[in-house]
Amino acid sequence: MKGKWILVSCMLVLLVAVRVETTEAVTCKPIELSxxxxxxxxxxxxxxxxxxxxxxxxxxxxxxxxNPSLKKFVNTPNARRVAGTCGTPFPRC
Incomplete structure (x- = not known):
């Protein structure tokens, strides 16, 4: 029985490791929102x-x-509306 739990634990660790490797980092480029x-x-x-x-x-x-140069575009009611319409809640920073 103990061996079964060790096997299950090892499988979970492997699944998490695979998931971490496949997650890509986001490159923050405001131009992407054009x-x-x-x-x-x-x-x-x-x-x-x-x-x-x-x-x-x-x-x-x-x-x-x-960023003061970007804030005036990102922090507007219309930008919040667009984010909400897209199903992406506006973050609280």
Whole structure:
């Protein structure tokens, strides 16, 4: 019985290790959100590309909000609306 638990534990460790290796780091590039420009500056709905880029760049949004040059674009009601429409809650930083 003890050997069975050791085997199960080893399998779980291997699964976690494989999952960690396949996770890619996000490269924070504000230009990646350019596909959202028309949705943010008007009332048009965001495109699928825009939504996928917002989801991809979500870990970067707090850094963008700390940057005075980017904050004025990222921290707007329309930007929040677009993020919400895409199903990506706006982060609390």
């Amino acid at each position: 596909s959202c420009a028309s949705a943010i500056t008007s009332s048009t709905p965001p495109s699928n590309l825009c939504c996928s880029k917002i989801k991809e760049q979500k870990p970067c949004l707090c850094n963008y909000l700390k």
